[in-house]
Amino acid sequence: MSKQKQRAAAPQANGALLKVQDLVKFFPIKGGLLQQTVANVRAVDGVSFEIKKGETLGLIGESGSGKSTVARTIMRLIPPTSGEAWLEGRSIFKAKKKELHEMRREVQIIFQDPYGSLNPRMSVGEIVGEGLLVHGVGSAHERDKIVSELLEVVGLRGQYRGRFPHEFSGGQRQRIGIARALALRPKLIIADEPVSALDVSIQSQILNLLEDLQNEFDLTYLFVAHNMAVVEQVSDRIAVMYLGKIVELAPAEQLLRSPRHPYTKALISVIPIPDPTVRREQTVLSGEIPSPTNPPSGCHFRTRCPIATDYCAEVEPPLREVSKGQFAACHYA
Amino acid sequence: MSDLLRIEDLHTQFHVHGGTVKAVDGVNLTIPAKATVGLVGESGSGKSITALSIMRLLEKNGRITQGHVFFHGQDLVGLPDEQMQEIRGNDISMIFQEPMTALNPVFTVGDQIAEAVRLHQKVDREAGLKRAIEMLRLVGISDPKRRAGQYPHELSGGMRQRVMIAMALSTSPELLIADEPTTALDVTIQAQILKLMRNLKGEFGSAILLITHDLGVVAEMCDSVAVMYAGRIVEQAPTEELFASPKHPYTQGLLASIPRLGKKQERLHVITGSVPNPLAVPPGCAFRPRCPIKAPRSDRDIPALKPNGSTAEHLVACWQYE
Known part of the structure; x- marks a missing residue:
């Protein structure tokens, strides 16, 4: 299948809160005397998906699959190489400064590391309230009230406002990170490995x-x-990534x-x-994920695939619907 | 089966700013020869410190204050350093979560394994290197001759873990202590390493003390399991027995709170609160503040680990069964 150049037409009224189309992110590797680009790490290599309002889309993959890069690109923490993303029909990547500022209210992120993602010199109140301040929400007094309410919402005490991150356990810090993400009443929350650093008993909390x-604030994840x-x-649905590509996407139970x-x-x-x-x-698959600098021709998975044929080396399988609502990128699925 | 290792009433303490941490606070655990015993617990429960105490590899501020570690009936606590050195690596080996901390970055992996062999088996350099290459092949590293000449940083995480396993098993130890050996690895690589450990176990006949927080790994690998909480073992049983009928409220809560593959739950079970501050562990049963039962006496006295289950091998430390 030839790569279609998708027209960057904004999707209308199909219920998608977020739509990502042909997202590509290459990280250049510089080398030589002139520091020219000698190769690219193809971290995200053509990813498309949609998330409906109120839905949770799980994005799963092993290290190097590109899942976190997808998240960070959508947040515009890093610029994409190509592709498009729309939030309720508005282009995220083309947004100018002011538009982007607005969009940042609507999309928030929760990070994996509850230790490294909170500024140790800021009080919990300052951390949670920072977004409110930046976006000029309310008076100082009103902001304090909102922060206290947010802390209660995530299961902490409002009085904790004046304390500092080191006074809290890992689970409590993650709650602070969640309160910070909620402060501006976002529509979409990107949670990047939010429970990976936590113990089992805290993870379920x-x-x-x-x-x-999600139920209370009508959130999309x-x-x-x-x-x-x-x-x-x-x-609700799960997308499985391997070496920069979504290889399967289906309703969770079906997958x-x-x-x-x-x-x-x-x-x-x-x-x-x-x-x-x-x-x-x-x-048990043999071998390891190949380097994203030089992925295999055709299907990226073929070097470890138990059923790969010569055809897989020649033709890249498109992500196609194999049964209702279930998409797989395999010639033999 | 005869007991290979028997830990009796082990106490290990650390002096830190602000007080004394009783990291291991009266642990009893027996590892039969050739058995795989799982030691599970959350961060700070004392499982890794138990392992380091067995190996006598504690940091300077840590000390075994009480108890015994009998290996073949010989108490390792108080053994002169030279004798401990003999046992360490030769009879008991250890592998760690992050292989980079255990491998020396300035020596090739072949030289490191050869060195381990040479130290413990008094063979010459050439024989040591030959053994190293043989071990690399055994742990599934392709082109082992070339790999032996590489440095740790040239290898992937999964490959390094294989090298560490090769090094640990190169002296055919009777006991292998594996501290979170697959935690830093991806699922498909973890599967390779677990399969390798099962195969090698058949080949070498080593007993394994497998320390992990992953109950899935325990279910797959272990003959029996001990569950640690705040420095003590709160329950111990044969693996199937523990998963089928956990007796301690902590074990019950832990098993109920894991998301199950292919069995999405309406709502996950929650153990409320968090682990106690190691500098201020409550008196009596350390789990009491989070316990739904809160049995009488648990606020004052620490319950002993003893048979209260259906079999003599099922031990639990909870006052509700008194």
């Missing part, structure tokens, strides 16, 4: 909280993670019950299940 907040059981618990892409199948088959009575056939 945070996952439940995210679910409660892009939930980026590497743990399939966690992603399944929170997601787990009947995966169609060989990578998804193998991935699910080797996730350790906390039940010693479960006996199942495991597909």
